[in-house]
Amino acid sequence: QPAEPKPSRDAHLDVACVMGPAGCAHVNGFKVDNWKQNLRLIYQCFVWSGTAESRKRKAKSCICHMCGAHLSRLHSCLYCVFFGCFTKKHIHEHAKTKRHNLAVDLLYGGIYCFVCQDYIYDKDMELIAKEEQRKAWKLQGVRERYSTWEPTKRELELLRHNPKRRKMTTNCTIGLRGLINLGNTCFMNCIVQALTHTPLLRDFFLSDRHKCEMQANSCLVCEMSQLFQEFYSGHRSPHIPFRLLHLVWTHARHLAGYEQQDAHEFLIAALDVLHRHCKGDDNGKKANNPNHCNCIIDQIFTGGLQSDVTCQVCHGVSTTIDPFWDISLDLPGSSTPFWPLSPGFDGSAVNGENHTTGATTLTDCLRRFTRPEHLGSGAKIKCSSCHSYQESTKQLTMKRLPIVACFHLKRFEHSAKLRRKITTYVSFPLELDMTPFMASSKESRMNGQYQQQVDSLNNDNKYSLFAVVNHQGTLESGHYTTFIRQHKDQWFKCDDAIITKASIKDVLDSEGYNYLYIYTYTVGMESIQTFFLITAHTAPILTEKHRIVDIFADLLTKKI
Numbered sequence: 001q002p003a004e005p006k007p008s009r010d011a012h013l014d015v016a017c018v019m020g021p022a023g024c025a026h027v028n029g030f031k032v033d034n035w036k037q038n039l040r041l042i043y044q045c046f047v048w049s050g051t052a053e054s055r056k057r058k059a060k061s062c063i064c065h066m067c068g069a070h071l072s073r074l075h076s077c078l079y080c081v082f083f084g085c086f087t088k089k090h091i092h093e094h095a096k097t098k099r100h101n102l103a104v105d106l107l108y109g110g111i112y113c114f115v116c117q118d119y120i121y122d123k124d125m126e127l128i129a130k131e132e133q134r135k136a137w138k139l140q141g142v143r144e145r146y147s148t149w150e151p152t153k154r155e156l157e158l159l160r161h162n163p164k165r166r167k168m169t170t171n172c173t174i175g176l177r178g179l180i181n182l183g184n185t186c187f188m189n190c191i192v193q194a195l196t197h198t199p200l201l202r203d204f205f206l207s208d209r210h211k212c213e214m215q216a217n218s219c220l221v222c223e224m225s226q227l228f229q230e231f232y233s234g235h236r237s238p239h240i241p242f243r244l245l246h247l248v249w250t251h252a253r254h255l256a257g258y259e260q261q262d263a264h265e266f267l268i269a270a271l272d273v274l275h276r277h278c279k280g281d282d283n284g285k286k287a288n289n290p291n292h293c294n295c296i297i298d299q300i301f302t303g304g305l306q307s308d309v310t311c312q313v314c315h316g317v318s319t320t321i322d323p324f325w326d327i328s329l330d331l332p333g334s335s336t337p338f339w340p341l342s343p344g345f346d347g348s349a350v351n352g353e354n355h356t357t358g359a360t361t362l363t364d365c366l367r368r369f370t371r372p373e374h375l376g377s378g379a380k381i382k383c384s385s386c387h388s389y390q391e392s393t394k395q396l397t398m399k400r401l402p403i404v405a406c407f408h409l410k411r412f413e414h415s416a417k418l419r420r421k422i423t424t425y426v427s428f429p430l431e432l433d434m435t436p437f438m439a440s441s442k443e444s445r446m447n448g449q450y451q452q453q454v455d456s457l458n459n460d461n462k463y464s465l466f467a468v469v470n471h472q473g474t475l476e477s478g479h480y481t482t483f484i485r486q487h488k489d490q491w492f493k494c495d496d497a498i499i500t501k502a503s504i505k506d507v508l509d510s511e512g513y514n515y516l517y518i519y520t521y522t523v524g525m526e527s528i529q530t531f532f533l534i535t536a537h538t539a540p541i542l543t544e545k546h547r548i549v550d551i552f553a554d555l556l557t558k559k560i
Contacts, residue, residue: 024113024120024121026116027102027111027113027120030078030079030101036124039078039128040128040131042078043109043128044135044136045057046058046076047105047106047107047129048133048135050136050138050139050140051139062074062076062106063083064083064088064090065083066088067085067090072085072086073085073086073087074086074091074105074106074107075103075104075105075106075112076104076106077091077095077100078100078103078104079098079100080098082094082098082100086105096114101114102114105119109129109133111125174232174234175196175197175231175232175486176231176486177231177237177238177239178238178496178499179193179239180240180241180496180497181497182240182241184258184259184260185258186260186496187260187480188241188244188263188266189480190263190469190481191263191266191267191469191482192241192244193467193482193494194469194482194516196228197466197467198300198466198467198516199466199518200300200518201300202228204296205224205228206232209296210222214277218247218250219247220247220273220277221277221278224244226243227239238497248266248273251277252272254269255269262412263469263480263514264328264408264469264513264514267406267514268326271301271325274297278296298323300403300404301325301326303323303399303402304321304322304324304400305321305322305323305327305396305398305399306319306321306396306397306398306399307320307321307394307396308396308397309375309392310394310395311383311385311392312391312393313383313386313390314383314386316385316386318384321399325406326406326407326514327366327369327405327407327408328408329366329368329407329409330365330368330410331365331411332360361426361427362407362426362427362428362429362432363429363432366434366437367436367437370395370396370436372393372395373395374391374393375391375392375393375394376391380392397441398437399438401434402519403519404516405432405434405463405516405519406516407515407517408513408514409426409513409514411471411513419475420475421471421474421478425511426511426512427508428508428512428515430464430465430504431462431465431520432463432465432517433461433462433463434461435460435461438461462519462520463517464517464518464520465507465515466485466516466517466518467482467483467484468482468483468507468515469481469512469514469515469516470482470510470511471511480513482494483507483510491507493506
């Protein structure tokens with residue numbers, strides 16, 4: 001039998017202290033009658049103080065009853081109305097005199113046992129403390145950043161019957177699951193496949209980080225969370241996304257009905273609804289910038305687009321920066337002028353690429369997008385420098401890049417005279433360097449330091465392709481499919497309920513409508529793509545060099 005714990009002597013109480021294997025044995029003496037109600041009252045009024053009235057009461061009442069001090073680690077006795085400072089041991093004297101062994105720290109909420117001479121843990125008390133803290137945060141308008149996972153009875157039962165975790169190998173198909181077409185809903189299915197294979201979005205939802213403040217049956221974020229669980233549960237039968245479709249129809253009325261819709265339009269609508277339903281930490285706002293949302297959607301998908309308007313007379317520059325979730329790119333052959341482009345802004349080749357006449361690449365489209373445009377005499381604007389209406393040029397560049405960059409090709413033309421689909425083939429790379437399209441690169445070119453800047457920033461602006469949305473057919477009748485990247489070099493074609501393996505050649509030869517690239521995380525000279533293996537449940541498998549939590553936090557806080 002194990003040896004009995006040896007009793008110790010408390011210097012202040014002069015009683016025996018026995019610390020049992022289950023924790024502090026002296027808590028049981030407090031747990032009588034209305035102890036929960038009394039403890040809640042102490043936390044509500046004197047610890048967390050969620051309302052202005054309770055904070056005033058705390059400031060007025062919480063002083064040491066012996067010396068009148070306010071800031072000496074005040075503790076409140078759990079047995080009677082008494083506040084005493086810990087540093088001067090006035091609360092200790094009260095405990096010894098009255099034999100009231102427990103007190104709560106009024107700053108942090110910890111329970112101190114004067115017999116054990118230490119802060120103690122009790123599950124029931126901890127639960128009450130957390131509940132009251134959450135209530136106080138809600139009253140103050142502060143969103144809970146993160147809480148530890150406390151499994152429900154159902155989750156405990158599932159864990160009891162599923163004690164093993166399956167480790168994913170390079171040939172594992174967990175995460176691959178078809179979606180039933182509910183009637184012209186391929187536009188939704190292809191985007192859902194792309195989103196469920198967006199690495200950081202996947203890690204967010206599988207980590208149970210969403211704290212819902214809405215009714216679960218009306219929250220698109222809750223439904224997406226459930227969808228991720230379905231995708232990574234290991235089931236192979238196609239999933240029926242009827243709840244998702246209903247929520248999309250409810251919150252994006254223009255997409256309601258069984259007519260064929262545009263996949264790009266659905267992507268933007270889905271991100272918008274998710275953004276509205278997932279406000280993020282601190283009510284979605286940063287203290288130093290109330291207009292900047294901090295929700296997971298904006299942290300992953302939002303970039304900053306810089307617009308520079310230059311006066312042709314005084315050369316004064318007016319600059320604005322607007323957020324974006326995606327970049328829509330013109331194609332040659334469209335009604336929008338698409339001038340022949342030299343390989344580089346300054347006539348030189350970029351990244352060693354050589355483009356033949358007539359061939360179009362995604363890089364060409366990006367150069368066209370960021371090329372200076374003369375606004376003409378019919379669009380004169382008032383210059384902020386010379387205060388007169390003058391002709392000007394406008395140039396768009398990337399001020400800040402998102403973690404996931406979404407590019408959309410304008411293949412569908414809708415005008416009074418023309419309705420058609422542009423089928424021009426556009427080649428696209430597996431690895432994309434966004435350095436030439438950055439605002440910092442433009443400034444360096446103007447200062448004659450372009451090559452130096454490109455060399456120094458190359459490692460910071462590289463992206464890796466992980467999803468391609470394609471449209472087959474005409475403007476009036478067509479079908480959407482998606483190529484997704486499951487592991488480093490494994491591609492799969494998602495065609496509604498059918499998932500088939502694809503080669504890199506299949507991907508690169510596809511027509512392309514939407515492209516999703518993810519930022520490549522660089523540590524020293526080592527390039528790390530933000531792809532991680534996931535277990536059958538929700539726990540990430542950690543690599544030898546990097547913990548997923550560290551990289552997740554670093555990526556979301558990194559200003560690219």
